[in-house]
Amino acid sequence: xxxxxxxxxxxxxxxxxxxxxxxxxxxxxxxxxxxxxxxxxxxxxxxxxxxxxxxxxxxxxxxxxxxxxxxxxxxxxxxxxxxxxxxxxxxxxxxxxxxxxxxxxxxxxxxxxxxxxxxxxxxxxxxxxxxxxxxxxxxxxxxxxxxxxxxxxxxxxxxxxxxxxxxxxxxxxxxxxxxxxxxxxxxxxxxxxxxxxxxxxxxxxxxxxxxxxxxxxxxxxxxxxxxxxxxxxxxxxxxxxxxxxxxxxxxxxxxxxxxxxxxxxxxxxxxxxxxxxxxx
Amino acid sequence: xxxxxxxxxxxxxxxxxxxxxxxxxxxxxxxxxxxxxxxxxxxxxxxxxxxxxxxxxxxxxxxxxxxxxxxxxxxxxxxxxxxxxxxxxxxxxxxxxxxxxxxxxxxxxxxxxxxxxxxxxxxxxxxxxxxxxxxxxxxxxxxxxxxxxxxxxxxxxxxxxxxxxxxxxxxxxxxxxxxxxxxxxxxxxxxxxxxxxxxxxxxxxxxxxxxxxxxxxxxxxxxxxxxxxxxxxxxxxxxxxxxxxxxxxxxxxxxxxxxxxxx
Numbered sequence: 001x002x003x004x005x006x007x008x009x010x011x012x013x014x015x016x017x018x019x020x021x022x023x024x025x026x027x028x029x030x031x032x033x034x035x036x037x038x039x040x041x042x043x044x045x046x047x048x049x050x051x052x053x054x055x056x057x058x059x060x061x062x063x064x065x066x067x068x069x070x071x072x073x074x075x076x077x078x079x080x081x082x083x084x085x086x087x088x089x090x091x092x093x094x095x096x097x098x099x100x101x102x103x104x105x106x107x108x109x110x111x112x113x114x115x116x117x118x119x120x121x122x123x124x125x126x127x128x129x130x131x132x133x134x135x136x137x138x139x140x141x142x143x144x145x146x147x148x149x150x151x152x153x154x155x156x157x158x159x160x161x162x163x164x165x166x167x168x169x170x171x172x173x174x175x176x177x178x179x180x181x182x183x184x185x186x187x188x189x190x191x192x193x194x195x196x197x198x199x200x201x202x203x204x205x206x207x208x209x210x211x212x213x214x215x216x217x218x219x220x221x222x223x224x225x226x227x228x229x230x231x232x233x234x235x236x237x238x239x240x241x242x243x244x245x246x247x248x249x250x251x252x253x254x255x256x257x258x259x260x261x262x263x264x265x266x267x268x269x270x271x272x273x274x275x276x277x278x279x280x
Numbered sequence: 281x282x283x284x285x286x287x288x289x290x291x292x293x294x295x296x297x298x299x300x301x302x303x304x305x306x307x308x309x310x311x312x313x314x315x316x317x318x319x320x321x322x323x324x325x326x327x328x329x330x331x332x333x334x335x336x337x338x339x340x341x342x343x344x345x346x347x348x349x350x351x352x353x354x355x356x357x358x359x360x361x362x363x364x365x366x367x368x369x370x371x372x373x374x375x376x377x378x379x380x381x382x383x384x385x386x387x388x389x390x391x392x393x394x395x396x397x398x399x400x401x402x403x404x405x406x407x408x409x410x411x412x413x414x415x416x417x418x419x420x421x422x423x424x425x426x427x428x429x430x431x432x433x434x435x436x437x438x439x440x441x442x443x444x445x446x447x448x449x450x451x452x453x454x455x456x457x458x459x460x461x462x463x464x465x466x467x468x469x470x471x472x473x474x475x476x477x478x479x480x481x482x483x484x485x486x487x488x489x490x491x492x493x494x495x496x497x498x499x500x501x502x503x504x505x506x507x508x509x510x511x512x513x514x515x516x517x518x519x520x521x522x523x524x525x526x527x528x529x530x531x532x533x534x535x536x537x538x539x540x541x542x543x
Binding site: 177179183186 | 336358368370383
């Protein structure tokens, strides 16, 4: 017997006035409204950059003009695409491996309290080390044509933010939820499945968002230290070594775009998996 | 008909034998008949929340017996013979309102169609049928508590336990939800044990008000209330104010007359 307007909610002074009170602009208009300010600021920034370089006659090895970078970007677009794919693949494989390991380790650490207490300071200490410094060591351990060293570096870099954030999420449980599930005699795995894991999901995605950008950085930078040179990192170093700075910057731009793609993908995945966060 | 709840000489001591030992409850005898609404009221530390948790078997008694729906408290909990609501609604933010109400049914192993139908029925009962697809953060506090009540009653338990469920709400919402609760309990025939800090709330809602006092936690008085069916006029009636006075006197420690309070 429900009508379109709930009579009790309508007269309840504390109920929201309409069903969708805080309505953000949906659809195309909303997208435009959200993207316009950063686009305008970005375009303005680029224009300013161009002006400063041209008017100040700044040499390209100090700071190339955006127009020069764009020219090189367009000329090398095939190479950027190919090397971008290679770096992207390394980043993705390392991201998945590191994230899976981080989540499993966090689940173990939350299940066995002693393990959890001991692991966080250790993780923090290890994270302070420059992981990228492991790259030359790993390169020596494997064949020179192997992609494994770069992927291992990415996995280690990704492990820490995912582990720490997931563990935090698994640990915080609302005491009311605990009592509620006790009243239903639901404990152990049922409690973990229905309360702990879904409650931890937002934290997992916070870790993944951080990790996605870090993965690309690690994949690109790991190439600086040798090993298989089929990604963006090798092109950046070789262009810089040949003093072709606009071209080096062009590859850097490629790496930025790759990083943005990963971040956007992590964001999209988060929106998909945690639909309740967008509401209210 | 079996009594909904029976407590015989129940006691609860926290940290027994240690320096920080607390006698939360001692010598509690209480019977709640089927279909009755009983409030527990008293100052902080009188053991009313502990008493509720003993009935819910969330805490084991140190002495005495707790019988719910004719069974020991533990079996009653495992058989889901009661529904419980706390001061925080405790809804799962990651589930829609409907799926929140379905939770106890899911744990009982009900089929999807049965769960959906029953959840719909309960949401309509509390007046939130249009909000089934919303998420809890989109609802106000009062609405979240109504969902919590719908969830507590989802398996149609014979007993409802409530621990200051309206404590975090403003006065207007409180009064509205009190009427809602009475309407729902009348409709479903549930017995209720309701813990509260508010004297008017206890008198308005209950058939009996159980007055408790601390150190050690115990029942000091049981006041019968007979105001008849509640309406807007009840809150202004002489009987209502007489009841409030009686409860207040009992809380202050003065012995009350054994006579009933009538409208």
